[in-house]
Amino acid sequence: MDKKIIAQILHEIGVLLELKGENQFKVRAYQNGARAIEMLNEDIKQLVKTGKIEEVKGIGKTLVENITELVTTGDLKYYHELKSSVPEGLLEMLKIPGLGPKKVFKLYETLSISTIAELEYACHENRLLDLKGFGPKSQENILKGIEHIKKFQGQFIYRDVYSQAEKILAKLKECQEINEASIAGSLRRFKEVIKDIDLLASSEKPGQVMEYFIHLPQVAEVISKGETKTSVILDTGINVDLRVVAPDEFYSALHHFTGSKEHNTTMRYQAKNLGIKINEYGLFKGEKRIIVNSEEEFFQVLGLQYIPPELRENMGEIEIAEKGQLPNLVNLEDIQGIFHIHTNFSDGINNLEELVLEAKQAGFKYLGISDHSQTAVYAGGLKIEAIKRQREEIQNINSQHQDFYVFHGIEADIHADGSLDYRDEILALFDFVIASVHSGFNISGERATQRLITAMENPYVTMLGHPTGRILLGRKGYEPDMEKVIKAAKENNIIIELNASPYRLDIDWRYLKYAKEMGVKISINPDAHRKEELYDTIFGIKMARKGWLAKDDVFNTMTVQEVRDYFNKRKKGYESSV
DNA sequence: GCCGTTTTCGGCCCGACTGTTTTCAGTCG
Helix, strand or coil, X not given: CCHHHHHHHXXXXXXXXXXXXCCHHHHHHHHHHHHHHHCCCCCHHHHHHHCHHHHCCCCCHHHHHHHHHHHHHCCCHHHHHHHHCCCXXXXXXXXXXXXXXXXXXXXXXXXXXXCXXXXXXXXXXXXXXXXXXXXXXXXXXHHHHHHHHHHHCCCEEHHHHHHHHHHHHHHHHHCCCEEEEEEEHHHHXXXXXXXXXXXXXXXXXHHHHHHHHHCCXXXXXXXXXXXXXXXXXXXXXXXXXXXXXXXXXXXXXXXXXXXXXXXXXXXXXXXXXXXXXXXXXXXXECCEEECCCCHHHHHHHCCCCCCCHHHCCCCCHHHHHHCCCCCCECCHHHCCEEEEECCCCCCCCCCHHHHHHHHHHCCCCEEEEEEEECCCHHHCCECHHHHXXXXXXXXXXXXXXXXXXXXXXXXXXXXXXXXXXXXXXHHCCCCEEEEECCCCCCCCHHHHHHHHHHHHHCCCCCEECCCCCCECCCECCCCCCHHHHHHHHHXXXXXXXXXXXXXXXXXXXXXXXXXXXXXXXXXXXXXECCHHHHHHHHHHHHHHHHCCCEHXXXXXXXXXXXXXXXXXXXXXXXXXXC
């Protein structure tokens, strides 16, 4: 059992205790404990074995016992007892805006409501009206919330939200009463999935700003409106929160509203040690406010290096910033070329030449073509004859372009047993081979892990494609043990793909830091099926930054000559071993 | 439930807004 699952269980215990009306500080202790475990660098089994787990801050006597039970038996009796005492539907009900643990439990206790469906029915029957703490407004809002959840499941992928946020922001900047405005929240932190848009503005006249905001043409409904905080729903169904602060509060507020909540919490502890209090209006030493004129200055006051928004997830960034050792994060300009491109030989829309022209225009120096392999019949996977034809076409293109190079690769399907879709002598024809899973998703995590590892042990494989097969908000993917997969990549000298399709963003950024520490290179691949999708590379860059990657950690920041040398060296490696 | 050199007891991060109240609990970020 790895630390991620342990952290999840501790977190869930916290939520369950909250639902049962337990002491809020006990709840917090479990949630702090969950975070502490998540942030560990060491192997948790080892920590338990050596007893060092007791030394972890936030883990006391009870949590040590619980964690030890989880690690040694793979289970926790207390967790099961707790879980069985709380109906599962109550956790679902927490997703309805305006409903927190107290109210959910009250509904359960007094009206025996334990699912969203039951709650919806009860609202239609007006049964919430007599309940203390509830009234007609809350009943109405709950129904709206349920409708919203059903319609949109309450979440959106980054790409679909960002352009909307930019448009609203541009409109705000036109408002004369606004001094400064910015995107904040999870969108500013480049989270792959977004719940709502957070915007921040500064003004002397917040009331007028709010009036201006709610009358924007995209606004479909006003949820709440105050002097400093207003929430609306756009015609596209997404929530937007606008906060307005005084001009000299802007940068400390920007930090506050960018979050994450966990990052802010740790920042407050950090500040407290220096005798400074942080709230959304600024930094305070006693009664006296310390005014800052940029976010850089905000961090400086607290003795920290500037932490870019994408790193603010409480994954050790504050500690490292204190030492001044944050990485210099990779940029789009560092990318020399891109791999994992589909042409009309398989399921891509464009031909090779169209893709090359677009790539040149985008400033790339090389492309790595990788169409589907023969088993992927649905996607027009390449038969042997087509491979040879494509090879000739690529050689032809390469002879025409002096300042651009096309590498010939393949996206080879990984079969259920981990074997690849072509014989070795066919795989040997390519400059590079991306091994990916496209079928048989319903396997255990253990089998998925073994399947990927077996594929990576094939000496002809260069890269592992979209390691979990997830589709954001759509498909969970097979759930391999990513730490084992990354270790195997290291042992077999395999590059791991960060699939930059906004629907995938797979490998998950949460594992990038580990891959970096292990010295496994990451390739940011757009998985483009049409020329416009070459530009999806930017979403991969955002995730790479979120995962702490610097230029040197990313394979396709290498020049065309460096890539050629790398592939040639690999080829020699397996030619001599075969 | 966790923590600690002012403490082994009594604290634990902070504030806005809503809907319910008639001064505030609950939710949210």
